[in-house]
Amino acid sequence: MTGAIKGRLWLVPAPLDHGCASQVPLPEVMPAGTLQAASQITHWICENAKSARAYLKRINDLSPLALPVREQHIVELPRAVHKHGDHDGSFDARALLASALLGHDVGLLSEAGMPAVADPGSSVVRAAHDLGIEVRPLVGPVSLLLALAASGLNGQNFAFVGYLPQDAAQRMQRIQALESLAVKQGQSQLFIETPYRNAVLWDALLKALAGPTRLAVSSGLTLAGGLTRSKSVKDWRALPAPITNDTPAVFAIGR
Amino acid sequence: MTGAIKGRLWLVPAPLDHGCASQVPLPEVMPAGTLQAASQITHWICENAKSARAYLKRINDLSPLALPVREQHIVELPRAVHKHGDHDGSFDARALLASALLGHDVGLLSEAGMPAVADPGSSVVRAAHDLGIEVRPLVGPVSLLLALAASGLNGQNFAFVGYLPQDAAQRMQRIQALESLAVKQGQSQLFIETPYRNAVLWDALLKALAGPTRLAVSSGLTLAGGLTRSKSVKDWRALPAPITNDTPAVFAIGR
Numbered sequence: 001m002t003g004a005i006k007g008r009l010w011l012v013p014a015p016l017d018h019g020c021a022s023q024v025p026l027p028e029v030m031p032a033g034t035l036q037a038a039s040q041i042t043h044w045i046c047e048n049a050k051s052a053r054a055y056l057k058r059i060n061d062l063s064p065l066a067l068p069v070r071e072q073h074i075v076e077l078p079r080a081v082h083k084h085g086d087h088d089g090s091f092d093a094r095a096l097l098a099s100a101l102l103g104h105d106v107g108l109l110s111e112a113g114m115p116a117v118a119d120p121g122s123s124v125v126r127a128a129h130d131l132g133i134e135v136r137p138l139v140g141p142v143s144l145l146l147a148l149a150a151s152g153l154n155g156q157n158f159a160f161v162g163y164l165p166q167d168a169a170q171r172m173q174r175i176q177a178l179e180s181l182a183v184k185q186g187q188s189q190l191f192i193e194t195p196y197r198n199a200v201l202w203d204a205l206l207k208a209l210a211g212p213t214r215l216a217v218s219s220g221l222t223l224a225g226g227l228t229r230s231k232s233v234k235d236w237r238a239l240p241a242p243i244t245n246d247t248p249a250v251f252a253i254g255r
Numbered sequence: 256m257t258g259a260i261k262g263r264l265w266l267v268p269a270p271l272d273h274g275c276a277s278q279v280p281l282p283e284v285m286p287a288g289t290l291q292a293a294s295q296i297t298h299w300i301c302e303n304a305k306s307a308r309a310y311l312k313r314i315n316d317l318s319p320l321a322l323p324v325r326e327q328h329i330v331e332l333p334r335a336v337h338k339h340g341d342h343d344g345s346f347d348a349r350a351l352l353a354s355a356l357l358g359h360d361v362g363l364l365s366e367a368g369m370p371a372v373a374d375p376g377s378s379v380v381r382a383a384h385d386l387g388i389e390v391r392p393l394v395g396p397v398s399l400l401l402a403l404a405a406s407g408l409n410g411q412n413f414a415f416v417g418y419l420p421q422d423a424a425q426r427m428q429r430i431q432a433l434e435s436l437a438v439k440q441g442q443s444q445l446f447i448e449t450p451y452r453n454a455v456l457w458d459a460l461l462k463a464l465a466g467p468t469r470l471a472v473s474s475g476l477t478l479a480g481g482l483t484r485s486k487s488v489k490d491w492r493a494l495p496a497p498i499t500n501d502t503p504a505v506f507a508i509g510r
Contacts, residue, residue, distance in 0.1 A: 025288070028286055028287070029288060031282060031283055033280070085409075085411050087441065115404060116407070117400055118410060119411070122408060122409060122410055125406070125485075127407075128407070129407050129485040129486065135407075135485075136405070137404045137405040137476065139284045139395065140394065145372055145399075148371075149372050150266060151380070152371070152377050152380035152381035152382075152384050153377060155369075155371045156342055156377075157414075159413065159442065160412065161412055228390050228392070230390075231384065255344075
């Protein structure tokens with residue numbers, strides 16, 4: 001009655017330098033335990049096979065891989081999942097876990113940071129639970145949490161809400177709704193934006209928010225030149241924007 | 256007109272084994288870069304000086320400290336901050352940062368995980384920003400984020416709300432309000448409980464939540480025997496509780 005012993009699903013974090021000009025040395029941001037565990041995995045689910053291979057090569061320099069990169073089994077999440085996320089139950093990821101049912105450990109990887117946090121992947125994790133596959137998260141950098149800790153905003157009650165609307169009027173409304181939550185419930189509100197819209201979002205925030213609201217922004221965390229700045233909106237209005245349009249940033253508001 | 260060059264405020268994560276029977280080897284969960292940075296800090300702000308010293312001894316075994324443990328300058332956050340948190344502006348932490356104004360790098364440390372996330376410390380970070388002291392978060396384990404990633408719940412929109420009320424009727428109301436947010440806004444809701452009340456909370460969750468709601472729990476993450484389980488409430492009602500009253504747990508609900 002018993003089948004093969006199932007493999008596990010490992011959630012493997014990636015460094016935060018994806019698409020950046022310079023790379024961070026992995027030992028700066030990755031525990032040796034994470035690299036060692038990742039080096040033993042030979043079956044992968046990822047957003048992009050090319051960057052997964054590049055990351056595996058970096059791991060191999062520190063912790064030799066169980067199989068050469070070209071022999072690793074790598075499958076990509078479908079395009080629709082990249083675009084629209086995969087948390088609404090519309091994508092059934094169980095077929096992606098066939099290797100785990102056959103006994104192979106499988107690694108889930110995103111382009112930067114923790115898979116399934118501010119990134120696709122949750123459909124794969126849900127499928128693992130539904131199939132009785134053990135899920136093991138590994139420690140690594142998570143830009144949201146580094147930004148929250150460094151913001152000085154309330155970290156005992158907070159929300160991450162993803163991207164704000166692109167339409168200017170809708171964005172204004174959304175910012176004010178988030179500010180209202182921050183003020184009335186004391187819940188810090190975090191959000192992100194595509195880098196080339198950073199400056200537009202910054203202007204909208206300074207327009208929409210009340211003077212006493214605290215606005216924090218982090219960019220390039222864990223990288224050279226990374227920074228976090230946190231001030232009242234009133235103070236920000238007298239200063240130049242602390243971010244540019246070329247680096248991913250995390251924004252946070254609170255009181 | 257220029258004063259001394261200011262030190263920086265480093266946010267130093269701690270392993271998640273505080274108060275646990277066995278310790279996790281630091282290289283499993285801490286990047287070498289984090290340990291190296293921590294080993295050079297000689298001025299600390301922490302919740303408890305005794306556990307800060309114990310942690311510094313563990314760091315010293317891997318990355319020699321710049322000063323012997325007994326010569327390190329360690330100050331504790333006031334008791335009131337431990338009990339009531341420090342995000343409401345009632346505690347002015349600027350005096351704690353006097354060493355940074357004199358040019359010393361200062362480390363902020365909590366008992367487990369990232370300081371100022373699900374733990375006190377945000378008053379110190381706010382004070383650093385207000386004093387123009389650079390804030391640098393270091394990578395390490397964060398139980399909330401590991402639990403969220405491993406839950407399979409929506410990680411692109413989520414909230415952490417801390418502890419639920421202890422009064423049974425109020426707790427029931429709060430659980431249903433959180434479920435309503437999870438269902439209507441697709442926002443995963445995370446919360447924690449003091450370990451000895453885990454079983455009581457679990458029973459309340461199975462009573463209060465609707466059958467189709469997904470309920471996930473993680474306990475002992477990064478430790479031997481750590482686990483994450485995630486199922487519909489309907490399925491959970493037919494199963495024994497997956498957690499006991501002796502390990503810190505993170506709970507999450509979503510659809």
